[in-house]
Amino acid sequence: MxxxxxxxxxxxxxxxxxxxxxxxxxxxxxxxxxxxxxxxxxxxxxxxxxxxxxxxxxxxxxxxxDDSKVYAKDAKISIAKKTASLIKDGMVVLTGGGTTVIELAKQLPQHLHATFITISPLVAVELAKYEKIEVILIGGLFAKNSQISYGGHVISQLADIRADLCLMGTSALHPTDGVTDTDWEINQLKKAMIASSKKTAILCISEKLGITLRLKVAGLENISYLVTELDADDQMLKAYQAKDLQII
Amino acid sequence: MxxxxxxxxxxxxxxxxxxxxxxxxxxxxxxxxxxxxxxxxxxxxxxxxxxxxxxxxxxxxxxxxDDSKVYAKDAKISIAKKTASLIKDGMVVLTGGGTTVIELAKQLPQHLHATFITISPLVAVELAKYEKIEVILIGGLFAKNSQISYGGHVISQLADIRADLCLMGTSALHPTDGVTDTDWEINQLKKAMIASSKKTAILCISEKLGITLRLKVAGLENISYLVTELDADDQMLKAYQAKDLQII
DNA sequence: AAAAATATTGCATGTATTTGCGGTGTTTTT
DNA sequence: AAAAACACCGCAAATACATGCAATATTTTT
Missing domain, CATH: 1.10.10.10 (Winged helix-like DNA-binding domain superfamily/Winged helix DNA-binding domain)
Incomplete structure (x- = not known):
């Protein structure tokens, strides 16, 4: 060279x-x-x-x-870095949208050689910047506010996928109620994503812990990793530690 | 020697x-x-x-x-505005990627009530800003350079679509050779897009006129509209006017 | 066509650049 | 404070370069 x-x-x-x-x-x-x-x-x-x-x-x-002083951006960067360590060469990773996941897509190591499947165009565009990452974008109806693909078309495509790891943000996580959400479509979508992956990591800033919303997406028993910006031994995380869930 | x-x-x-x-x-x-x-x-x-x-x-x-600048932006804005006039309420519009189409997605009237199907995440994100436009994003393998979905998966999805109008940019347009391109995948993709639409509009800045590349996408007889930044009666467009092609 | 003039090429020589490594000092993280 | 990661220095091997010169090829002149 x-x-x-x-x-x-x-x-x-x-x-x-x-x-x-x-x-x-x-x-x-x-x-x-x-x-x-x-x-x-x-x-x-x-x-x-x-x-x-x-x-x-x-x-x-x-x-x-210094635009890094956007709301909770530091926390999200911290989560992104921790999550990046979960992803190894050769993995097939399925991701949702959300600011935390987009941040992750900016923080990956340059040499990572993996396949990413995503329902988020913004994540796809970020991932396209890496030489050695193959990007597959799942299409369907396009949600205006959350900027992701959704709907039956997406779910039927997800059914064909077997990913090693699923990464998603969440609006709420509770020690006993698990992952919950308010939107029916998003709920269906997340269930399908979890079902298509061997393991699932929830990316979740600490202030969304302890909240429960209307619709149940998954219990903690279906989640393998919880990634927050807090230390793994933080007081707030005690309630989650009992489960078969790795906290990072 | x-x-x-x-x-x-x-x-x-x-x-x-x-x-x-x-x-x-x-x-x-x-x-x-x-x-x-x-x-x-x-x-x-x-x-x-x-x-x-x-x-x-x-x-x-x-x-x-180091060419981070968008080339010939003024011409593209002019083309975008002209193209917007082709789109009426209730239409189903299929679009490709490319800077010209992205520019179009920024220039649409707020009140437009239409359905857009696109292979470009960037176009989808722009279109999502309009209240009354329904956006469908087609997914598949994601092309790093051109930032669009491509591959067999995309083409088979296109086969299910019947759009009223297809909008695409092009690298070359010639009076007798029609639309040509250099990349095999893009070639297949564009053919599929044209086949899925009742009418097709080619968005093409004037300097790409008169050029022929390796692979043929479509003859002029398959195209309904040619949109350039030039006036319809410009000298340079004479050669195209004979055909059954509306120049805007 | 032969001879002269010119241009091109390969080689030998010496020089310059590039690169990885070991040792050591510095900064950052734990 | 210790450990880890990073930076800097000088060295040596490998590679690339410039130059002059002789041998060969090509063109021009006679």
Whole structure:
């Protein structure tokens, strides 16, 4: 591989994600860390990026850097990172929509080689930025507020799928009532998603814990992982720990 | 072997692969490395390629990744507005992806009461902003570059659809050769889209007129409308006017 | 057609670049 | 405070490059 090609690829990654980790580039380009660091140094000398500890940032990203103070964004980023660690090479992952999942799609390691099936166009667009991830988008009626595909068409497509892991956000999670929701269509959809996957991880910021809504989606016994921004031994999570549920 | 021949072969390799290694050329052309280096130097002097350590890169390769700007935006907005006038209340409209169609999705009248079926998540997200438009997203494999769903799954879903109007951009339109493209999957997809619709409108900025590419999608006789940013009586459009094709 | 002039090519030489590695210092995380 | 991750330095091997020169090929001139 020519050095200039590497530089081009690095710049493409930067333009796509606004940041890169050296470790990701090592895997992606199959060269040593020293080479990556030298590359980043050269690109930084040419004023094409900002080199930082562990990787580099896009020049243009600097200005928008502090929009990370959106509501509960920190918590969601934290959840996203924890969830990313659940996903291994070769897995088939089924995802819903929701801001937490979109955040996850931005936080995956560059070298991840997996298949993602999603009902969310926004997630699909984010995932398309990764070289080694295959993306399958499930279509159907398009829900205006939640920006996902829904309806019978989606559910019948889900029936054909056997995923290793299902990732979904939720509006409510309760120690005894499990996952609940308010919308009939979403309820059906989530049930179908869980049924199509070997394991399910619920991504849930702490303030949605302890709430119960109208419609039951699944009991805790059907869930394998609960990912929140809290520490696994947090007081608030005690009630969930009894179950056969891994808390991250 | 003549020097000029070598140069031609080198340029063909460059245009084909966007890059070339000196070592590969040595094997391919059976000459010494010195000769290759001198060849590359001469071609670089003539501004035909970029010589780098270890080989050379195509001139255009550089620009393929830093073109974050939308090209010919004004023309596309003009086309979008004209196209919007084709869409009436109650219609079922099938759309492709592409920047022109996305622009259209931003320019529709708020009161429009129609059903849109699309293979483009980005179009779906834009359309979801209209109260009275029902959006159906067709899913399948997700194409990283063009950001649309493609593949057999998409085509079989299209077979179930009967739309009133199909809207698609194109890479090339020629008075006698009609709509052509370079990619096999896209080709199949567009054919299926046209077959599923009563009428088809091609959205095409003027600079793509008169071009023919490798694969034929459809003849002009299968197209009902041609929408460009030019006036309908423009000189350049004369060649298309003879056909049974409405130019807007 | 032969000779001269010119251009092209390959080789040898020395130089420059690129890259991975080990050792060591620094920063970040636990 | 310890451990882990990252960064920096210098070194050595491999590779790529520039240059002059001789051998060969091509074109031009006679």
């Amino acid at each position: 020519l050095k200039k090609e590497r530089h081009n690829i690095i710049m493409r990654q930067i333009n796509l994600h606004n940041r890169v980790l050296s470790s990701d580039l090592v895997e992606l380009l199959n060269v040593s860390e020293d080479t990556i660091r030298r590359d980043l140094q050269e690109l930084a000398d040419d004023n094409l990026l900002n080199k930082v500890h562990g990787g580099a940032l896009s020049k243009s990203y600097q200005s928008t850097f | 003549l020097k000029k021949e070598r140069h031609n072969i080198i340029m063909r390799q460059i245009n084909l692969h966007n890059r070339v290694l000196s070592s590969d050329l040595v094997e391919l052309l059976n000459v010494s490395e010195d000769t290759i280096r001198r060849d590359l130097q001469e071609l670089a002097d003539d501004n035909l390629l970029n010589k780098v350590h270890g080989g050379a890169l195509s001139k255009s390769y550089q620009s393929t990744f």
